[in-house]
Amino acid sequence: MMKIMLFLRFVAVLCLFTAARFCYAGRSRFSGSRENFEVMKHLNRLNKPSVESIKSPDGDMIDCVHISQQPAFDHPFLKNHTIQMRPNYHPNWINDDAIQVSATMKPSKDEASSSSENQQTITQLWHSNGKCPKGTIPIRRTKKEDVLRATSVKSYGKKKSVSTVAYPNSIDPEYINQNGHQHAIAYAEGEFYGAKATMNVWNPKVQQYNEFSLSQIWLLGGSFASDLNSIEAGWQVSPELYGDNNTRLFTYWTSDAYQATGCYNLLCSGFIQINNEIAMGASISPISQNQGSQYDISILVWKDPEEGNWWMQFGNGKVLGYWPATLFSYLTEKASLIEWGGEVVNTALDGQHTTTQMGSGQFPQQGFSKASYFRNIEIVDESNNLRTPKDINTFTEQPNCYDVRTGNNGDWGSYFYYGGPGRNPNCQ
Structure with missing residues (x-):
């Protein structure tokens, strides 16, 4: 009788253990299904019906998505928005090409300067295989694996903190070392x-998939607390966001x-x-080469x-x-x-310290065709005129x-060279 009781107890424990395993497995499968559901739901929101791909x-x-179907109009403030097809005002005209061989090969007054008439017509790689018809806009399709690389569905496509903005007037050594x-x-x-x-435009090496390297313009308003307004545009290499190490045109706002x-x-x-x-x-092409041709992009952001x-x-x-x-x-008024x-x-x-490169990966003193640069730096003033800033500081x-x-x-007007290799004997 005792042996039967012990056997029954063993069977009961075994059943409970097996049931617990199935319960846990069920929760795991549910959790995975839920995550997959959220990812697919997010992809359906982002990837609008296309006229052509x-x-x-x-x-x-x-x-190629119809202009009225783009993601912008998912915003509650923009449900009844009438698309403005052209700005009412434009600052003084800038005569640049979207991407070209740098018009000035030597920025120094004391060095000979030359120019290139051989301008590039392909500004992004996808242009080689077609173009979007009028009435549509080109949107890079988001894949499932793009979203899964993010820490969460909610965080996909977003920067992580205010530390992404340089705040020159409040530099705390501990803050420098912690914000990343x-x-x-x-x-x-x-x-x-x-x-x-x-x-x-360069293609800097990025050491870790969750690191990035970018070059951009920031237009900022408000404090560096919870009310910061920012508009940003430039080029970047971001394996976590795009799944590769291509140099890509980007924008951001918050x-x-x-x-x-x-x-x-x-x-x-x-x-x-x-x-x-x-x-x-989308990927930018061509890219500047060390001691070779230098390829520029020009970006202008202004308030109507x-x-x-x-x-x-x-x-x-x-x-x-x-x-x-x-x-x-x-930023409804101005940038500060x-x-x-x-x-x-x-x-x-x-x-x-990371070996992720900034710009070309060379220090500024390397100069033209080796170091990365910004040239013809201008601001738009209260009269809607482009002009050189009175005071330019560095940080x-x-x-x-x-x-x-x-x-x-x-x-080149006001310009600067910038960047570096990251980790080196003087940067550990």
């Missing part, structure tokens, strides 16, 4: 209604210091695109004094679209700080890792 040589799929973001920038403080620059609002490119509602030629987040919207232009006449004024608080330059993420793996957290040097001459 174009396969890019780099593997991207570019969807490092910069080499030029900046101007005052009242601004736009900013412009021409920057050469109205609450990167907490809940804003995103990269068209990965949330907000930016309204009107141009059918340029895809946000009539509607209050912030417009973006890429190169000569390619007006891409605008950020509606209703997205912002401080403009920054131009580079940024990297330093995860300091194993306690060592970098660790100049032995990434540095910046300014200059001025007739061909």
Whole structure:
């Protein structure tokens, strides 16, 4: 009898253990299904029905989406928004091409300068396989694996903290070491209604998939607390965001210091695109070569004094679209700080500084055809005129890792070289 009782107890325990395993497995499968459901739901929100799709040589799929179907109109403030097909006002015209061989091969007054008439017509890789028809805009299709690389569905396409902005006036050594973001920038403080620059494009090496390297313009308003407003545009290499190490055109915006609002490119509602030629987040081609041809892109962002919207232009006449004024608080009026330059993420793996490069990966003193630069730096003033800022300052957290040097001459106007290799004997 005792043996039977012991056997029954053993069977009961075994059943409970087996049931627990199945329960746990059930919860795991449910959790995975739930995650998969959220990912697919997010993809359905992002990937709008397309009129045509174009396969890019780099593997991207570019969807030509009707202009009225773009993600911007998912925003509650923009449900009944009437698309503004052109700005009411434009600052003094900039005669640049979208991407070209640098017009000035030597920025120094004391060195011979030359120019190239051989301008490139392909500005993004996908252009080689087709173009989007009028009435549509090109959108880089988001894949499931893109979303799964993020820490969560909610965080996909978003920056993680206000530390992504350089704040030159409050540098705490402990803050520098903890925030993981490092910069080499030029900046101007005052009242601004736009900013412009021409920057050469590189393909910096990024050490870790969750690090990035970018070069951009920041237009900022508000404090560096929870109310920061920011509009950003430039080029970046971000394996976590795009799944590769290509150099890509990007934009970003936030109205609450990167907490809940804003995103990269068209990965949330907000930016309204009107141009059918340029895809946000798509690869840029060609790229500058060390001691070879230098390829520039020009970016201009300015505030329409009539509607209050912030417009973006890429190169000569390619007006891409605008950020509606209703997205912002401080930037509904003006920007108080403009920054131009580079940024990297330093995860300091194993306690060592990252080898992620900024710009070309060369220090500024290497000069033209080796170092990265911003040239023809300008701001838009209260009269909607482009002009050189009166006072340009520079900032970098660790100049032995990434540095910046300014200059001025007739061909390049106000300019600066910036960047660096990251970890080196003087940067550990």
